[in-house]
Every structure is written in C-alpha cells, then in structure tokens.
Amino acid sequence: MIPSREAPAEPQRTLKHVKVREFVRNLVGDADPGTLAPSERELVERFGVARMTVRQALDALVSEGLLERVPGRGTFVADRRRGFSAGGQMLSFSEDMARRGLTPSYRTLLARVEPAGAGVSRALECEAGSATTRWQRLQLADGAPMCLQDVWVLERTAPGLVRETELGRGFFELLRSHGVVPTWGEDAVEAGVASTEEAQVLGVPEHAPILRISRMVYTDDGPVAAMRSTFRADRYSLRSKVTRGGVPEPRRP
Incomplete structure (x- = not known):
C-alpha cells in the first residue's frame, strides 16, 4: 500500500x-x-x-x-514496461524494448532463401515462387523470451541479406545498409493461443495466450518486408491513444 x-x-x-x-x-x-x-x-x-x-x-x-x-x-x-505506447511510430523490437526499460537481444533460429508462397507473394506484390530471404528469430528482453518473429524480404531488395543475419544488427539497420529506408508500415493485431512449436520456443504452456502482430513495411516505392511477430501475452501488451473526430485533443493541466 x-x-x-x-x-x-x-x-x-x-x-x-x-x-x-x-x-x-x-x-x-x-x-x-x-x-x-x-x-x-x-x-x-x-x-x-x-x-x-x-x-x-x-x-x-x-x-x-x-x-x-x-x-x-x-x-x-501498472507495469508500464508491459504496456507501452509507441505513439504511432514504427519501432524495431530493439527500440521498443529500450523504451520499456528492457535490454533486447535475439537468437537466429532460421535464415535461408526460399520461394515466396501464396501469402508472402500477395503481401510483397511479387510473383509466387520469387526468391525471398526468410529470417526467424527468438527475441528476448532482459534475457527472457518475449517474441518469435519471422521476416520475409525479396532477395532482389536486399541481395545477400541471408549472410548478414548473424552480424548482431537490427533488421531495419540491415535494410539501411542495403540502401532501403522504410518510411511507413501497417500492423494487424490479433489475440491467439500458442501452438506446440510456439510454446516450446517462447517457454510458455501450449495454448497459453499470445499476441500476434502482422506488419507490412513499406518505402515510398512499395512493400519491402512482411513480418509476423508472436509475443507472450504475459510479458507484452500494446496501448494506443485514440481521440474522437471533431473533438479537440485534451491537454493535461
């Protein structure tokens, strides 16, 4: 008290x-x-x-x-480290965790060039079967599992990216090194339960609550990356500020 x-x-x-x-x-x-x-x-x-x-x-x-x-x-x-508002910014995992007062790190689970499936090709607006770099990571905060993330990038967008995934650099930083500067994105958020594989990687019971965030990353020329992040719901939440149209935004006294 x-x-x-x-x-x-x-x-x-x-x-x-x-x-x-x-x-x-x-x-x-x-x-x-x-x-x-x-x-x-x-x-x-x-x-x-x-x-x-x-x-x-x-x-x-x-x-x-x-x-x-x-x-x-x-x-x-409240634990404000769990529920942080990005204020509309497109943050990387490292930036997000740093703002929550947590230390980010990650382990690469998979990095390979593979043909784009139907879903990825629609998202990246390319032909099915186009070469894409898939990068799967376990993302940690203060040394504990926080998120399982998959990223797909067209190989022609960032040639050789698959060989750079162990350099200890963030995804957006790697894109910039290839001259690709994302300018905006779209997130789709949904609640779910952990599959057997997700539970094992994240260290939670099977069917534990999780938060899935599907993100499309764009430059002014079009989509450059499709991302799927699966967060532990007991460690991560999102908070956003909303206002009513036509009503002045309140100011704190």
Whole structure:
C-alpha cells in the first residue's frame, strides 16, 4: 500500500476530478508495479467528493497506463514496461524494448532463401515462387523470451541479406545498409493461443495466450518486408491513444 500524503492545496477553480487525479498521479509516480493504489472509498473521504468523481479520476489514470484494475482485488500501479505506447511510430523490437526499460537481444533460429508462397507473394506484390530471404528469430528482453518473429524480404531488395543475419544488427539497420529506408508500415493485431512449436520456443504452456502482430513495411516505392511477430501475452501488451473526430485533443493541466 502506498503511504498516505496530504492532499495538496490547489486553486478552487480546478476541477474536482483533476485534483484527485493529480494527487494520485503524484502518489504513485515512484511506486513499484503491483503496489496497491488508494481505494475509491479512501479518496472519497480524503477529498469529500462523490464516488463518481473519484472514479473519473482513476479511469483517466487507467487509460494512461499508470494504474490497472484487478477485479475482486483493487487498483494497482501498472507495469508500464508491459504496456507501452509507441505513439504511432514504427519501432524495431530493439527500440521498443529500450523504451520499456528492457535490454533486447535475439537468437537466429532460421535464415535461408526460399520461394515466396501464396501469402508472402500477395503481401510483397511479387510473383509466387520469387526468391525471398526468410529470417526467424527468438527475441528476448532482459534475457527472457518475449517474441518469435519471422521476416520475409525479396532477395532482389536486399541481395545477400541471408549472410548478414548473424552480424548482431537490427533488421531495419540491415535494410539501411542495403540502401532501403522504410518510411511507413501497417500492423494487424490479433489475440491467439500458442501452438506446440510456439510454446516450446517462447517457454510458455501450449495454448497459453499470445499476441500476434502482422506488419507490412513499406518505402515510398512499395512493400519491402512482411513480418509476423508472436509475443507472450504475459510479458507484452500494446496501448494506443485514440481521440474522437471533431473533438479537440485534451491537454493535461
């Protein structure tokens, strides 16, 4: 439980839920993940406000990823390393992990040139059977399995890439060394359960929950890579900011 602090004095014009929200934000800012946050009842008594006002304040902090609710147990300080928002940026795995405060590494499981199957050829807009480099890696964070990733790149896009997969460089860095600079991408995210192979590689039970992210990587000239990443759902989550059309974006006081 987080130690109690005095509620700060603020101008009367400040909205009540904002006072509560900023008090809790300050209270939990340096707390460890999993620390129990003040209950709605405690905050109602401290600030003399309605429970709905307190709930509005806590809802905002849950939406920001600062707090998380556990049904039947209470509200806790969230592990912000799990649920990080990239803010619309196309990050590499290494960049993503670094922003979460984790140390990335990887092990190559497979690297070979193979003919493009029907799905890969559609994604890369090439003829079926075209030569592609397939690179499969186990990606780790702080030395523990986080993600199983497959990447397909047309061989003509980055000739000889298959021989460079053990150089200890990130995928985007390898592309840049071939003069290929990705400018944008598209992600498709879905929940699933681990297959026998995925469970063995990721170190989870078979049928454990996982998060699959299919990404297409583009330059201004078209698609350059198809990626499929399978994350452990107990170690990784995504958070995104959304706004309503026609409504000004809120600014934090």
